[in-house]
Amino acid sequence: MGRAKGKFHRSVWVMLLALGSACAQPQAPAQSAAAVSAGDANELLNQLQQASQTALTNLSHLRVEKWKTDSNSKRQAQSDVESIQRNLQSAMPEILNQLRAQPDGLTQTVRVYRNVDALYDVFSSVTEAAGAFGSKDDFQSLQDDLGAIERARRTVADRMEKLAGAKEAELAQIKTALQQAQAAPAGPPKKVIVDDNEPPKKASSKKKAKPAKPASTGTSSGAAAASPQ
Structure with a gap:
């Protein structure tokens, strides 16, 4: 059982590691993660809840103190x-509630x-001990x-x-779309018009000379009055 279990665990983790690499070659269409979760999430949750309730009921009926073994084995069991x-x-x-909240989550x-x-490892140990020291029921x-x-x-x-297969397919699609976007021809370059002609010079405007002011009449009258008669 240990060897088969080891192979089973290795196959699971090898499958998870495959998620880390997106295949460069085109792949056949695969179900999305949401589509995978829609059909089997509730079934899985119900299966685990039922197994948990039944196991709790049966464990509560155990009388380990009556097993035919030494006290140390009883304490361990x-x-x-x-x-x-x-x-x-x-x-x-708690873990099932997390899965219920995000059924398409691989984590x-x-x-x-x-x-x-x-849980299986510990339960297997208790089951073996019950078979060796407990009642048949x-x-x-x-x-x-x-x-x-x-x-x-x-x-x-x-x-x-x-x-994992759905996530890998999604990564491959994203990679393909990115490669296609990078390979698409770029648009025509923008035309830049350079005008190197000198702008026309503005004509300089000459200031007009101001006319001379006429002599004051008051000064002439004063000069005439000063001359002798």
């Missing part, structure tokens, strides 16, 4: 059970996957819950693959 319960009651609803989908993957109920979580994890992984 009880700690794992409480960790799962906190996740399902607090962390999981939100990756967060859901990481949480479900971590406890083991069977937890085994069913573990299967539901595993199916949800695969659903999230498939969703990540679809979203």
Whole structure:
């Protein structure tokens, strides 16, 4: 199981890394991220919510203190059970609300996957301990819950693959449009008219001479009066 799980994880992250590069060659039309999310977001949310509620109910019925094992193993199992319960009651609803608010977000989908993957690991440990030390009914109920979580994890992984493909197609379309815009012929250059002719000189206007003022009559009368009779 560990080897198969490792291959599954590697395939998921390789798929995510493919998002970082846009293909230079033309690609076939792909669904947009919004179109991918419209159909399966609600289905995924309902699947995870149902699995969470059922798991919480079954975990509440466990009596780890009655398991046929040593006290250290019981404490470890009880700690794992409480960790799962906190996740399902607090962390999981918050992450699902983020995905509900932005169903086409790849980041939100990756967060859901990481949480479900971590939840699966701890739940698997508790299920194995229940099979070894607990009752048959406890083991069977937890085994069913573990299967539901595993199916949800695969659903999230498939969703990540679809979203990554849609995002990659969008990046390729943007790159193609940019290349076409850069290759388009530029418009004709603007004509610049240079006028190097000297402007005509303005004719200089000569000032007219002012006429001389006539002699004052008062001075002539005074001179005549001064001459002897």
